[in-house]
Amino acid sequence: MAVYTDINEIDLKAFLAQYEAGELLSYKGIAEGVENSNFLLHTSKFPLILTLYEKRVEKSDLPFFLGLMHHLSERGLNCPLPLPRKDGELLGELSGRPAALISFLEGMWLRKPEAQHCREVGAALAKMHIAGEGFELTRPNALSLEGWQVLWAKSEARADEVEEGLEAEIGAELDFLSIHWPKDLPAGVIHADLFPDNVFFLGDTLSGLIDFYFACNDLLVYDLSICLNSWCFEKDGAYNITKGKAMIEGYQSVRPLSAAEIEALPILCRGSALRFFLTRLYDWLTTPAGALVVKKDPLEYLKKLRFHRAVTNASEYGLIA
Ligand SMILES: Nc1ncnc2c1ncn2[C@@H]1O[C@H](COP(=O)(O)OP(=O)(O)OP(=O)(O)O)[C@@H](O)[C@H]1O
Ligand SMILES: N[C@@H](CCO)C(=O)O
CATH class of the missing domain: 3.30.200.20 (Phosphorylase Kinase; domain 1)
Known part of the structure; x- marks a missing residue:
């Protein structure tokens, strides 16, 4: 709690x-x-x-x-x-x-979202990106490449306690991402944490977005990669391409992606999987036993990261060219 x-x-x-x-x-x-x-x-x-x-x-x-x-x-x-x-x-x-x-927002978050809900989330995310235009304040993403290095430095020495070999694997991933991270894609205000528990529905209709406390300025399509990670995998760790396709179609129905954004999707998905792996790992290692909070499993995001590493083309997410 x-x-x-x-x-x-x-x-x-x-x-x-x-x-x-x-x-x-x-x-x-x-x-x-x-x-x-x-x-x-x-x-x-x-x-x-x-x-x-x-x-x-x-x-x-x-x-x-x-x-x-x-x-x-x-x-x-x-x-x-x-x-x-x-x-x-x-x-x-x-x-x-x-x-x-x-203000109190009516609605409930969905414990078992389906493809139709993913489509609505995609569209709502794109609407948020457009509505964010013209906001006069800016905030760099504290949990991007630099922030990941800081978190990693605090967890690295104990990472193998969570899974053997993690220290080497994550070190290599950080090196790869810092060399290949895309620049020059459309940027703006992103939500940066639009997980199912931050989207309310009334019945099957999306009623609102909450929890803007990671919002920042970053690449817009990075936000979509966060949603693909948090909405489109099943409990057994499998990527659900039907959900992914619906999410991307919903997004593009409001804000079409450029060819460069589409090409960058696999690496952005790796980055966002790593971001949630790292915050969860840090919390896993530092939250005292008995604290009134349910710790989230870092390994869920490690599995997602490994999935994205094997993706060679954004069409594997359900994107139709
Ligand atoms: N504006 C709101 N209207 C209705 N309920 C809300 C609102 N804001 C928060 N809540 C309730 O409080 C819960 C926790 O809120 P929130 O997600 O902002 O917390 P958090 O600690 O920042 O969580 P997270 O782990 O997602 O970062 C929500 O799941 C929801 O039940
Ligand atoms: N949505 C995050 C928690 C808030 O940062 C997670 O599931 O790890």
């Missing part, structure tokens, strides 16, 4: 008094998520999500994340809207952590 920082009713009521949010009726910690502490609040006015930002979120990045949600929502994307305080600030502090209130 992701509640790293506890809150008490007295502090919460004082925090809420800084907003036009009505009277507190109830609050409870939300079990899902691994990054931040989240609470669902009911007030006399409306339901709200309270987020306390934890270790991987830099306070200086919060204006980017909160401002982006505002920007996207103004451009018609269904995503949470940060509630301003009475003094106009979007960010406050609670229990010693930076904290914000955001």
Whole structure:
């Protein structure tokens, strides 16, 4: 369960008094998520999500994340809207952590997404990329090549505890990606973590995107590679080409990919598989036993990385030329 920082009713009521949010009726910690502490609040006015930002979120990045949600929502994307305080600030502090209130989005995330849902996610991702145009703040991707090296340096010495031979394999992968990583592809604001648990559906209709706390400026098609990794593999580790095809078609129905973006897809998929492998590996090795959070399996992403390494052409993802 992701509640790293506890809150008490007295502090919460004082925090809420800084907003036009009505009277507190109830609050409870939300079990899902691994990054931040989240609470669902009911007030006399409306339901709200309270987020306390934890270790991987830099306070200086919060204006980017909160401002982006505002920007996207103004451009018609269904995503949470940060509630301003009475003094106009979007960010406050609670229990010693930076904290914000955001609107509650109706819907549920899908435990077993099908191809039709992947198609909708592809289209929503492309819409987000277009809606992100004109956002005035920028944030480099802290979890790209350089960030991977930093994470790896902290985990490398113990990597073979997780699987024999990992130290050599991942070292070689990082070397390969740093030489071959594409440049000069269309770039803009990307979500960078659009996993199934960050997409809400009402029935079979996509109702909104949440969790913009890894959003940054990077290659747009890298975001698509993250979605292919997180939506289009089955539990047994097999890539589902029907889902991949639907996801890519959905994306291209809104924003067609260039030939250079298509060509770069296999290497971008390797990079995004490595990115989630590395954060999971670091957490696996450093999260204390008994912490109230479910650790995610790094080996799931190692298997995906190995799959992409064997891909020679983007058509293997279901892309029809
Ligand atoms: N705006 C919202 N409306 C409704 N529910 C929300 C909203 N924001 C968050 N939640 C709930 O809180 C849970 C955790 O939120 P979120 O994914 O932002 O947390 P996180 O710790 O950043 O997670 P992650 O592991 O995906 O990075 C969601 O699965 C959802 O149940
Ligand atoms: N979506 C990420 C967790 C948040 O970074 C993962 O599944 O590893």
